[in-house]
Amino acid sequence: MTHRPVLTHTRAELADALSRLPGTKALVMTMGALHSGHLQLVREARELADHVIVTIFVNPTQFAPGEDFDAYPRTLDADMDALETVGADLVWAPAPQDVYPTPVTVSIDPGPIARVLEGKTRPTHFAGVALVCSKVVNLVRPDVALYGQKDAQQLAVLRTVFTQLDIPVRVHAVPIVRAEDGVALSSRNQYLSEAERAEAPRLYRELQRVAAELKNGNLDYVGLETETVRRLTEAGWMVDYVEIRHAESLAVARTGDKALVVLAAARLGTTRLIDNLEVSLA
Numbered sequence: 001m002t003h004r005p006v007l008t009h010t011r012a013e014l015a016d017a018l019s020r021l022p023g024t025k026a027l028v029m030t031m032g033a034l035h036s037g038h039l040q041l042v043r044e045a046r047e048l049a050d051h052v053i054v055t056i057f058v059n060p061t062q063f064a065p066g067e068d069f070d071a072y073p074r075t076l077d078a079d080m081d082a083l084e085t086v087g088a089d090l091v092w093a094p095a096p097q098d099v100y101p102t103p104v105t106v107s108i109d110p111g112p113i114a115r116v117l118e119g120k121t122r123p124t125h126f127a128g129v130a131l132v133c134s135k136v137v138n139l140v141r142p143d144v145a146l147y148g149q150k151d152a153q154q155l156a157v158l159r160t161v162f163t164q165l166d167i168p169v170r171v172h173a174v175p176i177v178r179a180e181d182g183v184a185l186s187s188r189n190q191y192l193s194e195a196e197r198a199e200a201p202r203l204y205r206e207l208q209r210v211a212a213e214l215k216n217g218n219l220d221y222v223g224l225e226t227e228t229v230r231r232l233t234e235a236g237w238m239v240d241y242v243e244i245r246h247a248e249s250l251a252v253a254r255t256g257d258k259a260l261v262v263l264a265a266a267r268l269g270t271t272r273l274i275d276n277l278e279v280s281l282a
């Protein structure tokens with residue numbers, strides 16, 4: 001039996017609603033515009049704790065000037081309907097002043113892991129993610145927090161930050177949920193034109209091609225990366241990166257590594273898509 005989740009906005013409302021939830025808590029943090037990927041996080045969360053808390057917050061500190069903070073879709077009513085179907089207990093949808101009641105002078109530098117891959121194109125992004133995730137975990141105090149493998153680097157950054165700052169929460173990773181044609185579900189997919197959406201599956205197909213090459217024993221990582229950038233560019237993509245890295249540490253892959261991940265970010269028109277695929281050579 002599912003029920004309408006309790007909707008809260010202010011910190012006081014959140015604290016009051018939390019005090020009415022005895023037992024263990026699982027946290028799912030989102031920016032809203034929910035799709036089946038987000039809902040899968042909630043489903044897995046239900047298996048891990050007595051209560052599921054979902055946050056919906058488009059966090060300004062993780063967007064740089066010129067990124068899509070203003071345009072980012074905000075669909076709270078539809079999100080509440082969707083969350084009712086998967087049985088979330090409590091939703092916190094704060095305004096920026098609820099999360100940042102005073103001007104923020106503290107920042108969290110997650111270190112070298114925040115400066116590669118996404119961090120090269122978005123140099124302030126992971127400091128913003130680390131800040132908001134640490135604050136929300138401190139406010140909700142969940143036993144476990146769930147994050148999608150879709151944002152593999154975010155997962156690695158948060159594991160690093162929570163571990164090194166002794167923030168007492170378990171991190172649980174959820175595999176990527178894809179559309180039938182392979183495209184990783186993302187709130188940003190709705191920016192794509194019809195023609196771009198038809199082109200979008202190429203990104204995952206390229207990751208699969210690299211994975212097959214690796215499994216066939218082609219360990220020329222740089223050659224594979226360069227070739228993939230060339231193929232995507234030829235098909236009209238503006239590629240930020242295609243990189244083969246160690247699946248857990250995200251360190252540059254070395255010969256002999258068995259757990260690899262191929263990560264890519266590229267733009268179709270003005271929409272930036274990211275995707276990744278883990279490859280086990282064991």
Ligand code: AMP
Pocket residue numbers: 029030031032037038040041146147148149150151174175176177178184185186187
């Ligand atoms: P977002 O709303 O984009 O910040 O995403 C919120 C959470 O949902 C993050 O932990 C994402 O990694 C996760 N997520 C988003 N899309 C997917 C997907 N297609 N599959 C699995 N997890 C996802």
